[in-house]
Amino acid sequence: MGIFEKNNGFGREAMGDKVNVLLVDDEKIVGNRLKPALSKIGCEVEVYGDPKMALNRISEKEFDIVVTDIMMEGINGIQILEAAQKKSDRTRVIVITGYATVALAREAMDKGAFDIIEKPFRPDDIRAVIGSAAKDLGFHGDISKNA
Amino acid sequence: MSIITITTDAYNNGRSLAESVAQAMGYPCIGDEMATLASETYEVTESKLVQALKTSPPFFDRLFSRRQRYIAYLEAVISDKMLCQDIVYHGVVGLPVIRQVSHAFKVRVVANIEDRIRIFIKKEHLSGKVEARDRIFKEDEDRKRWARRIYGIDISDSSIYDLVVNIGHMGAEDTEDAVETIVGTAKHKKFKPMTYSLNCMKNIALSCKIKAAFCQIDPKMEVKSDRGTVYVFTGAFRRKKQDQLIDLKQQIMKLDGVEHAEVYVKKEIFDSKSRGH
Numbered sequence: 062m063g064i065f066e067k068n069n070g071f072g073r074e075a076m077g078d079k080v081n082v083l084l085v086d087d088e089k090i091v092g093n094r095l096k097p098a099l100s101k102i103g104c105e106v107e108v109y110g111d112p113k114m115a116l117n118r119i120s121e122k123e124f125d126i127v128v129t130d131i132m133m134e135g136i137n138g139i140q141i142l143e144a145a146q147k148k149s150d151r152t153r154v155i156v157i158t159g160y161a162t163v164a165l166a167r168e169a170m171d172k173g174a175f176d177i178i179e180k181p182f183r184p185d186d187i188r189a190v191i192g193s194a195a196k197d198l199g200f201h202g203d204i205s206k207n208a
Numbered sequence: 209m210s211i212i213t214i215t216t217d218a219y220n221n222g223r224s225l226a227e228s229v230a231q232a233m234g235y236p237c238i239g240d241e242m243a244t245l246a247s248e249t250y251e252v253t254e255s256k257l258v259q260a261l262k263t264s265p266p267f268f269d270r271l272f273s274r275r276q277r278y279i280a281y282l283e284a285v286i287s288d289k290m291l292c293q294d295i296v297y298h299g300v301v302g303l304p305v306i307r308q309v310s311h312a313f314k315v316r317v318v319a320n321i322e323d324r325i326r327i328f329i330k331k332e333h334l335s336g337k338v339e340a341r342d343r344i345f346k347e348d349e350d351r352k353r354w355a356r357r358i359y360g361i362d363i364s365d366s367s368i369y370d371l372v373v374n375i376g377h378m379g380a381e382d383t384e385d386a387v388e389t390i391v392g393t394a395k396h397k398k399f400k401p402m403t404y405s406l407n408c409m410k411n412i413a414l415s416c417k418i419k420a421a422f423c424q425i426d427p428k429m430e431v432k433s434d435r436g437t438v439y440v441f442t443g444a445f446r447r448k449k450q451d452q453l454i455d456l457k458q459q460i461m462k463l464d465g466v467e468h469a470e471v472y473v474k475k476e477i478f479d480s481k482s483r484g485h
Binding site: 170178190 | 219307308309310396397398399400402403404405
């Protein structure tokens with residue numbers, strides 16, 4: 062079992078011990094670096110470089126957390142956010158972007174993003190946000206101590 | 209940390225409206241008293257700070273540098289408050305500084321002139337409506353000129369705000385509806401603080417703190433911060449005076465929150481022209 066333990070006292074369905082994370086970013090290096098960093102703290106991570114494939118996967122499976130870039134070819138992060146919210150309002154969506162603006166930040170929050178992080182970020186930054194999202198979903202565990 | 213800024217014209221009960229919003233949100237309300245805090249923090253007479261805010265600088269202002277310094281002190285204390293707690297801020301100082309902070313909800317409140325004349329007459333013990341009107345218009349014009357000169361903005365331009373409320377359309381002295389509108393909108397999720405916007409605020413507060421600490425050297429100094437890395441652009445030194453640049457860099461590095469500092473010499477227009485660049 063990872064550092065997250067599922068608290069089933071909130072009347073939610075048990076989804077296993079691990080936090081299911083879908084990560085979509087067309088910069089492969091982001092996925093390559095974040096996957097091991099998040100796996101280490103108890104997340105089960107699926108990485109997609111192609112946003113279309115990520116959308117297909119979102120339509121098949123309800124993830125606990127979706128981490129998405131904004132500027133991608135063909136499909137942008139806001140569409141990923143909307144698809145994830147449509148699939149389940151329980152899913153926490155974290156937006157990562159190198160082009161953050163007031164308008165974009167407000168649009169993403171308005172559409173239900175859990176948080177927005179500006180690139181480049183340190184692994185600890187994303188781990189802290191994933192930790193908050195997991196806690197918000199009822200998982201237990203102090204991510205900052207295990208990061 | 210949530211931020212609500214409320215900008216009003218003179219004599220329209222702006223402060224009391226800001227306090228009502230603060231009370232409804234459960235936040236403290238700050239405004240004019242920031243001059244007292246800046247005065248204590250930076251050891252400047254409070255009256256000088258207030259004067260820097262109230263009077264509109266003439267085009268050729270020989271005290272412009274000093275005025276910029278006082279404004280840097282005020283921006284430093286205001287941005288620090290905005291960083292550390294949920295807050296309602298009534299005022300104009302620092303508004304352009306936080307324009308990139310998505311969780312700062314910027315409100316402008318306007319009132320009709322008849323109500324303002326009534327408030328003015330009551331407060332200043334005047335009897336003539338015409339004189340009251342003229343003085344209100346003059347004060348409005350002074351404030352606009354001040355903001356244009358200091359920040360290059362038109363404070364009456366609605367596009368720089370998220371919400372403009374006309375209390376004149378809601379009942380003469382009744383601000384309840386306005387408060388309800390502001391509070392309701394402030395709770396919208398798009399004004400919720402997030403990692404990105406909190407980092408923006410952190411960067412701004414650090415930049416303002418550094419500028420306030422070193423603006424005596426150069427009031428036109430520009431400071432940008434990015435997660436502890438500080439970039440300072442100053443015209444105070446000549447490029448060849450490397451020892452002065454290194455000294456400034458070392459002093460900046462001693463401040464809390466600074467992990468790394470870079471100091472650059474700004475090219476002065478007159479300097480470049482005189483050299484034929």
